[in-house]
Amino acid sequence: MLARCSGEPALQPTMTALLQVLLTKVLPEAHNQERRCAEYFEQLQLALEELKASDLAPLEQDLWQLVQGLAADIEARETREVDTKVEDRVLVGMMTVLRVLL
Amino acid sequence: MEGLNTRKQGDRAGKGQDQANSALGDFEDLTAWKRRFIELGGVGHLLDTLVGLQIEAIDSRLTLRCIESLLAALLDFMRVDQALYGEILQKKEPVVLTCMRYLHLIGLYGLQVERARGEAVEGIQAKRTAKRLAKQKMRQLQMASLGNQGRRRGAAENDKDSDGDEDESAEQLNQLVQEFGEVCSIVAQLFSFMDRFVFEQDKGALRILEQYPNLQEMVTVLVL
Numbered sequence: 001m002l003a004r005c006s007g008e009p010a011l012q013p014t015m016t017a018l019l020q021v022l023l024t025k026v027l028p029e030a031h032n033q034e035r036r037c038a039e040y041f042e043q044l045q046l047a048l049e050e051l052k053a054s055d056l057a058p059l060e061q062d063l064w065q066l067v068q069g070l071a072a073d074i075e076a077r078e079t080r081e082v083d084t085k086v087e088d089r090v091l092v093g094m095m096t097v098l099r100v101l102l
Numbered sequence: 103m104e105g106l107n108t109r110k111q112g113d114r115a116g117k118g119q120d121q122a123n124s125a126l127g128d129f130e131d132l133t134a135w136k137r138r139f140i141e142l143g144g145v146g147h148l149l150d151t152l153v154g155l156q157i158e159a160i161d162s163r164l165t166l167r168c169i170e171s172l173l174a175a176l177l178d179f180m181r182v183d184q185a186l187y188g189e190i191l192q193k194k195e196p197v198v199l200t201c202m203r204y205l206h207l208i209g210l211y212g213l214q215v216e217r218a219r220g221e222a223v224e225g226i227q228a229k230r231t232a233k234r235l236a237k238q239k240m241r242q243l244q245m246a247s248l249g250n251q252g253r254r255r256g257a258a259e260n261d262k263d264s265d266g267d268e269d270e271s272a273e274q275l276n277q278l279v280q281e282f283g284e285v286c287s288i289v290a291q292l293f294s295f296m297d298r299f300v301f302e303q304d305k306g307a308l309r310i311l312e313q314y315p316n317l318q319e320m321v322t323v324l325v326l
Contacts, residue, residue, distance in 0.1 A: 001297070001301065001308060001311065004297075004301055004305055004308060005305075005308055008305060010306065011305065011306070011308055011309065013309075013312065014308050014309050014311055014312050017311075017312045017317070018311065018317075021317055021318050021321045022321065022325075025318045025321075025322065026318075026321055026322050026325060026326065029322055029326055030326060033326045035222060035224035035225060035228060036222065036224050036326055037326065039325070040325045040326055043325070085235075
């Protein structure tokens with residue numbers, strides 16, 4: 001649905017509303033859902049990669065705050081990956097979103 | 103609608119094809135029956151039913167299956183007559199908002215089922231993996247402390263012990279995965295229905311998404 005809105009000026013408010021929900025409302029919730037956040041982060045990454053820079057423009061301020069918040073959370077997060085079999089999905093997800101946004 | 107359910111009189115004890123034909127009454131084939139159903143406003147009725155159902159909460163898989171069957175029936179008729187796209191577009195707002203409401207309710211139902219079970223599917227999967235790894239480790243330690251013959255005997259005994267637990271856990275997980283798959287399939291159908299018959303035809307209809315009263319909760323329960 002985000003892809004359908006992409007690049008359509010008339011649908012910019014819809015795109016902004018959807019992105020706001022996905023990035024600023026759902027993302028903080030994902031921090032508490034370690035076991036089920038992988039799919040969310042994967043889909044978010046795919047969606048963000050498909051979008052044009054102009055789609056994200058109205059959210060510039062929010063995204064800047066989000067980037068700063070993600071960087072701080074990544075830095076402050078306790079190490080959970082005690083061996084190669086354990087993966088901290090939240091950490092991986094946050095790093096992926098940060099990379100896409102940057 | 104008269105005549106739709108009329109069955110041919112006479113011998114119905116024939117082969118499968120004869121039975122199928124007799125179930126179609128006066129119609130030559132199923133497509134002809136569907137066309138007549140559409141002409142008589144059947145699809146409009148199905149669509150009104152979909153958007154008009156007063157479902158406040160989904161509390162059983164039966165309700166889910168009703169929604170699934172309704173969608174499947176609509177999709178089936180849409181294949182027969184492309185002109186029906188217009189009928190859906192005329193009702194795009196209630197169609198989209200209803201599909202979103204169903205998606206929201208399905209998400210809430212999933213959480214309700216999970217609360218009743220006391221554990222998420224991901225939790226059961228993780229526990230199962232941890233249990234298996236712990237057993238493997240234990241087995242390796244035991245093997246290391248036994249001689250060659252003892253190793254063979256010990257391995258056989260361990261396999262016997264663990265099989266029962268594994269089977270039960272695997273069965274429970276398989277059942278959950280199957281149930282989860284059913285729910286995911288309905289979610290996918292609802293998204294596909296909105297996308298194919300509304301958004302693909304009229305991009306502007308995407309604005310309706312913003313009108314959904316509790317978009318944030320709906321997205322959260324669906325994606326997490």
